[in-house]
Structure formats: structure tokens, C-alpha cells
Amino acid sequence: MSDDAEIGATLTISSKTYSAWSLRGWLLCKLAGLEVAEQQVPNDAANRAELLLLSPSVLVPRLTYRGASVWDTLAIAEFLNEQFPEAHMLPDEPIARAHCRSISGEIHSGFTNLRSALPMNLKVEHEMFPVFSGARPDIERIEAIWTDCLERYGGPFLFGEKPTVADAMYAPVATRFVTYAVAVSPPCQAYCRTILEWAPMKEWIAAAQAEPEEMEELDVEF
Template identity: 35%
Template structure:
């Protein structure tokens, strides 16, 4: 398998399926496309590997898939023993909903606090829209951790939904976002964010950023 990804310091959507693929233990090659090239250079470099002109893209034999969530769904079916989604249908429905919410939402947080793994941590003043996003994330994380007992959103096992929120945890670290200011009274959401950044898959990604 080959996973085509963007610059590791910046590409959150590339990180997500990369973490999941790393968790499977399956051998794969990574092809890194430098993002933010001038004069459309990045898109031109991506197009031979992805019809959308976007990363990530997965190649597995004659299968080619674009979009991070679609790739993760493919990997869940390709490696069923890894339990990348919870076995329990009820749990699976909840965490799939949470991953989909990240996939389509939180635009203010993503725009105002772009991931930059090479940046020094710095405190910022968040807009009202981004504060709303952070509060929703705290509520979502806290609710799932309580419902399923943690330490991950789907219970005991790290999975796709946790990969989807790992770049969010990195943003909170980079921009000095204190989740206790956004409703995390017990500290469970903050501890979860720290847990994500201690995962071996994330540390492997960070080492290459």
C-alpha cells in the first residue's frame, strides 16, 4: 500500500488515515507532497495520485481512494481484527457520528487555529465562533468518555474516531487552549487530549514532521 500525504507539519487530513494505517501494523509506503507550493505546484504534484487534487490518497493494488474518512472506512474493512470501530453497534454509531462531526464541522477552529507541529506553543485569543467549537468538542469528548468509560472515545481501544481528534488535540497544545475554560470541569477532556499526543502513532508522525 502507498499513502500519499501532504506536509506532515500542516496536513491534518493526511495525519488521520496515516495514524490509522500505522495502528494496523501493515507495511506501507508514504509519499509526501509539499503543500503551499506557489503557482499551483502542490495540486500539480498531487493530481497523478488523486483525481480530486487533494491529499490524502490511498493506493492498494488497483484500489485508489481519496478522502480521509473513506480511507479509514476502507482500512476498517481491510483489517477487521484491528477493531478500528467498536464491535458494539451502539458504540460504533456514537463514535462514527463523532468522527463525521469532525470531518464536516468545526470550521472556525480549523481556520483560526491551523495545525502547525513546528510552531512553538503560544496563547491566542479565540473568536466567539471558535470558542463555541471548543465548547462543543469538550462536551462531545466528555460525554463519550463518560458513556463508554474511556480511556478513548469508543472505550478501551484507540480507533478511527481518536485519530480524527488527534489533530485537534495538537491544536489545543499549540495555541494554549485550556479546556477547563470551556466546560472541562473534571479535566477528563484535557487528559484525553494529552493521551492522544502520547500515542506511539502520533509520536511517529511527529518525528517525521
């Protein structure tokens, strides 16, 4: 265990199978190079009811580190970027950095139809799936974001050769497109493969697939 973990670096998460926000928070810690002790909130019915009473973010994920308690994924991203500037979680170039923050904010606050129609589920992969028509504009907008970034910065990640905050934010979307066999352009398919082959993602997916089957999906987790 690292010194950081010893002084109380803890990440509170929910189901690794279903919780997209937990995945984002965990990936952000990986980007920062911060080793965390995971504290997993049980997913039984009583906790489900309790979580719904807390706040829109459900306080999951929540990072506790050096006396700070930080929840909400964008807040965690900015906090870690301040604590670990050498990790370059955001692009170095100011215009690209602003772009990264903008598209990260967009996924943070939008795409509700996509989230409800295609919830994250890392234990299944459909060959065909009827996508709700209301989710189509969300899918098209995400394709446009990814295509623009890949063309502008050269890939394979959204802002070039190394993953950034934006990749952590969009990683659950990549899993959804694969899970539900969503037809996207070849460059976007390649980006989904890049995300799924990213070492931290492979680690998270393996842990998700090892979770007990009785763990239930939290409707509030997108």
C-alpha cells in the same frame, strides 16, 4: 518492508507539520496495522496552485492498495475496516460503533471556524493565543463530544482502552488545543495528553519537527 508495502500500499500525504488530513489518513493506516510507503507531495507554490484545482479533498491523503485508490479520510477508514476487520478500528458493539461513525463524520464535515482560526502546526506551542470568538462554539462542541465519550466508555481513548477511527479523526484537534494553549476541562486535557503520548502520534510529530523549515502551510489543509 512488509508484503503489503511490496504489493503497493502507498499513502500520498502533504506536510507532516501542517496537514491534519494527512495525519488522519496515516493514523488510520496505523490502526489497521497496514505498513505503507509514504509519497509526500512537495509543498512549493506551484504544487499549492495545482492542489487547489483538484477537489475539496485535494486527493490528499490518498491510499493506494491492492488495485484500489481511496481518498477522503472517511472513505479510507471504511476501506481499511473492511480490509482488516481483525484490527477492530470501530467499536465491536453496534451502538458504540454507530456513535463512533457519527462523531467521526461530524469532525470530517464541520468545525470550519476552529479549523481556520487554529490551523495545525506541530512546530510551535504558544503560552497564550487569542482565540477567535467564532471558534468558541466549535471548541465547546468538541469538549462536549469528548466528555460524553470519556464518561460513557471509560477512556483513556474516546471509545475505551484502545484507539479507534474517532481518535484518528480528532487527533489533529488535540494538537491544536496544545499548540494554541486552548483552555479545556481537565478530562479533555487528559485526553489531549493521551493522544500526544500515543506511539504513532509521537512518531508523526518527530517527523514533522524534522521537516525543512521552508515547507509552507497549505491553507486548504485543515
